[in-house]
Amino acid sequence: MSIGLFPFYFVRHGETDWNMAHRIMGQTDIPLNEKGIRQSQRLQACLKDFEFGTIWSSPLQRARQTAEIINEVFHHPIQYTDDLKERGWGCGEGQSHEHFLPHMKAASGLNKAKEAKLPEGAETYNTFKIRIIFAFQEILIPNSKPPLVVSHGGVFQVLTILLADKILPAGNCGLYFFRPPEQPGYPWFIVNLNEA
Secondary structure: OOOOOOOEEEEEOOOEHHHHOOEOOOOOOOOEOHHHHHHHHHHHHHHHHOOOOOEEEOOOHHHHHHHHHHHOOOOOOEEEOHHHOOOOEHHHOOOEHHHHHHHHHHOOOOOHHHHHHOOOOEOOHHHHHHHHHHHHHHHOOOOOOOOEEEEOHHHHHHHHHHHHOOOOOOOOOOEEEEEOOOOOOOOOEEEEOOOO
């Protein structure tokens, strides 16, 4: 399975209270907190320097709110797709990172033998990866301007593994540019625009 070789921007949603408390959100629908709203507003101002087209977003509140705040000045079409939701962690959602981190590392996709240790109701790495691929097969089509994708940290990590063969973290309201290779089979170029 492959995706189109077209550039795109990626934004992780702004901060939530569960981010602050280091709790696993997964698909639990947590809204932005006040800091997350301010982060989204600052990002809106930064994005005035970039040319992008359609906004694609996870429908979970934290991503939806981020996308809508960004779009208050741009008025681009926003497309919502369930395929951009965070990985579901089943009964692990709401637990602290400290308690749950060993389970997440074991289920990162780098050690498939440990997938059996997933919390009840959690989404397997392979299922998660496939739906991310499906999402980007729909998103990455020939456009005059690169799309802007607003989603989650887990989605970002899957993309960095798939496209650049490395795991990178994404900060809340982090902005990244993904540029495809000139030839298929080579890694994508990922630019952290917060640092650029």
